[in-house]
Amino acid sequence: MENKEDGKDDSFRDSIATIKDGKRAWIYAQKPKGKLYNKRTYLSLAYLIIFFALPFVKVAGEPFFLIDIPDRKFILFSAIFWPQDTFIFVLGMLTFIVFIILFTVVFGRLFCGWACPQTIFMEMVFRKIEYWIEGDASHQKALNKQPWNTEKVIKKTSKISAFFLVSFIIANTFLAYIISMDSVLALYTEGLAKNSGTFIALLIFTSIFFFVYLWFREQVCLVVCPYGRLQGVLLDRNSIIVAYDYIRGESRAKFKKNEVRTSGDCIDCAQCVKVCPTGIDIRNGTQLECINCTACIDVCNHMMDSVGLPQGLIRFDSENGIANKQKLKLTGRIKAYSVVLLLLIGVLVTLLVSRDDVATTILRTPGLLFQEQPNNQISNLYNIKMVNKTHSKLPITLKLESESGEIKMVGNEIINVEKESVASSEFFIYVNRAEITKRKTKFKVGLYSEGKKIATVETSFLGPITVKR
DSSP, X not given: OBOTTTOOBOGGGGSOTTEETTEEOOOOOOOOOSHHHHHHHHHXXXXXXXXXXGGGOEETTEXXXXXXXXXXXXXXXXXXXXXXXXXXXXXXXXXXXXHHHHHHHHHTTHHHHHTOHHHHHIIIIIHHHHHHHHXXXXXXXXXXXXXXXXXXXXXXXXXXXXXXXXXXXXXXXXXXXXXXXXXXXXXXXXXXXXXXXXXXXXXXXXXXXXXXXXXXXTHIIIIIOSXXXXXXXXXXXXXOEEEEOHHHHOSOOOOOTTOOOOSOSOOOOOHHHHTOTTOOOGGGOOOTTOOOOOHHHXXXXXXXHXXXXXXXXXXXXXXXXXXXXXXXXXXXXXXXXXXXXXXXXHHHHHHHHHOOSEEEEEEEOTTOOOEEETTTEEEEEEEEEEEEXXXXXXXXXXXXXXXXXXXXXXXXXXXXXXXXXXXXXXXXXXXXXXXXXXXXXXXXXXXXXXXXXXXXEEEEEEOOSSXXX
16 A cells, blocks of 8 residues: 555555565564663563562561552552552552653653563573574574474474573562462462462463463564554654654665765664564654564664764664754643643552551441449440551550540450451440430541550440430
8 A cells, every 4th residue: 555645655554574475484583782682681680680580678577568469468569458458559659640641742662671580581591592592583584494403303302392491490489479489389388189280370370371482473463462563542643652764865876896886774674573573664754563672773883883974773762853954842742641641640658658667447336325323424436447557566545536435345455457468356436325416426546556556436426316405
């Protein structure tokens, strides 16, 4: 299909580079190198160290980071969150979505190429293993075409074994984020019989990772992940993307030594295509397959240096930056997203800072009205339920935050709430009849632990229907 406005052939947009004639077109990505690739390597190394080390970090005997979905327990940076804190998670997810939108509006898919776990593991772990065992793209292609012999069997077996081993290690670490590292290690110390569920989960995760990185690969970004399609809605002409400077580069022509060059700076070497992990030609413009890995920038800069032309033919820039030589400017959309994001972050931080260590619910005992007591007093019976969100045991005492009444516990005066657990008890609130002036009176109950107030809960006191002043 040809674009009638500019005469460009846009037929490449009718398909993706990894599928030809309805079949999978295997991508043999050339090994990248350059300044940006080195920076990505250092960033990925830091990421991998954090990823594999974090499950071993504990605070007060508890994981520093845990997403325990089966037990509905979440520990984020040593702070414990329970189902009662769901609204905080919802707000956190909303904040994250707005951040992704804003980030994409300004910087395109930079996250995909530089911080996405799928890209980091594929390009910085598994692809490096593949280069080490099978060689660069040309050697891999030749190896796949040659008949099965000793060399091919050894290399393919070595690659599959290495991929499975790394997938197994990743699966162990990933599972540790869900059930804790202690539970994962129990599989090896206590045996399979006592930890069959852990073993099954480990096999499932290992198989998924092994399948993805051995065969499915870039299809995760192109077929499964919806983020690439979102950029078509989120990007505009001011978004920073990996872009080919067609003003400077066209028309393309092969480089000839000692020639007086009258064509564009693109020497049509196709190195940017060969190095691309998703197999696209960046010179065609922005495409959903592009993950902004910057491999094409490095190789293009190398080729420009080789022929004595300026670097930056492929670079980080916006469409307006290339077409009109405009610098990035803050558009109304960017400003609006930024304001919303700041407001959400402000609310989220406020909720986190003001979050109580103990979630408490106080309800009058169902089916009971008030009770007539001696000395002209009235009482109500209450049930109290407390969720301890901390890493330590809390001795709780209750105190009525009013001089007009008192609390009498049913049982022990001190309620001991074990760490990360739930406790309940019953108590009466006694009030002089003369103090009750309406059907329902609001009272505040203070929760104290070792003399320090940790929470205040409001409840209602039910009095007589007819009250005489």
